[in-house]
Amino acid sequence: MRKFLFPVFFLASLICSAQKQVYLFSYFTDNGQDGLHYASSTDGLHWSALRQGASYLSPEVGKDKLMRDPCIIRGADGQFHMVWTSGWHDQIIGYSSSKDLKNWSPQQAISVMEHEPTAKNSWAPEVFYDDQQKQYLIFWATTIPGRHADIADSEHEKGLNHRIYYVTTKDFKKFSKTKxxxxxxxxxxxxxxxxxxxxxYMFVKNENPKPAEKNIRITKSRKAEGPYPVEVSAPITGKYWAEGPTAVEIGDYVYVYFDKYIDHTYGALRSKDMEHWEDVSDQVEFPKGIRHGTVLTITEAEFNAIK
Structure with missing residues (x-):
């Protein structure tokens, strides 16, 4: 009787596909001084802190050595790549990578705005894989005094008037010029x-102070690198102040989570068509003290390895 040799790669594929998906939220608490925190969910509504809210990684780069606004994605190389705000007045951002979300590579300072001597900050960086160009985009907000139109007197709000800048990279070793x-x-x-x-789709905060906007808008492009039309949507968030949007597809919906930072709580919207948004903030549960973070999908095995 001939033995049937089941292909190993096919078996591995079946095992992976059979695993349940878990949604992982990377976030910071307080001022970001103790580093990276995780929360998990299986339905996108009910989130629980991992390790009783203990930090998974302490910050080591930047003037203030903070780890605010951590953004993690799964790269094309199968590794997880993370960027974060390293300080209130840094011209660099933090970067590290991991194979398992638990053990991280030595932290690296990416010089993104040091070529602009008057640049005040490099805030809320995000990393995104451009599957068309086979490269990573890293983008963040910076204020360069006097550089941009100040129609809402933004520069009188602590001297800040942000725009979004970016670099590209294929390997996190060599980076393009900042644009x-x-x-x-x-x-x-x-x-x-x-x-x-x-x-x-780009979700972005309108930070204008006069009159106060502090809401989330949308614009979209056929290319990850843009250009993105500056004629953005009407606010998708409500009368509260919102920041730090992060989006994920769950079932028929796209969920957008955001920090209601004045109310010290988290909110959520969802949509089936990216045009009509339902506020489901009263249905979500997040750990106490959670601040601006990002969401990604991992396997049940990956979750079990870090919980």
Whole structure:
């Protein structure tokens, strides 16, 4: 009787596909001084802190040695790549990679704005894999005094008037020159990308102070690198102040989570068509003290290895 040799790669594929998906939220608490925190969910609504809210990684780079706004993605190389805000007045951002979300490579300072001596900051960086160009985009918000139109008197708000800048890289060793990524007619911060179908959607905060906007808008492009139209959508968030959007597809919906930072709580929206948004903030549960973070999908095995 001939033995049937089951292909190992096919078996591994079946095992992977059979694993349940877990949604992982990377976030910071307080001022970001103790580093990286995780929360998990299986339905996108109920989130629980891992390790009783203990930190998974302490910050080591930057003037203030903070780890605010951690953004983690799964790269094309199968590794996890993370960027974060390293300090309030840094011209660099933090970077590290991991194979298992637990053991991280030596932390690296990526010089993104040191060529601009007057640049005030490099805030809320995000990393995104551009599957068309086979490269990574890293983008963040920076204020360069006097550089951009100040139609809402933004520079009188602690001297800040942000726009979104970016670099590209294929290996996190060599980086392109810094370029302007998104330059609307308002102070823009906290940009985040989601690919859905043939479109790349950018969620971004309108930071204008007079009159106070502090809400999330949307623009979209056929290319990850843009250009993104500066004529953005109407606010998708409500009368509360919101920042730090992060999006994920769960079932028929796209969920957008955001920090209601004045209310010291987290909110959520969802949509089936990317045009009509339902506020489901009253349905979500997040750990106490959670601050601006990002969401990604991992396998049950990966989750079990870190919980």
């Amino acid at each position: 302007l990524f998104f330059n609307p007619s308002f102070s823009a911060i906290d940009a985040s990308l989601l690919k859905k179908g043939k479109w790349y």
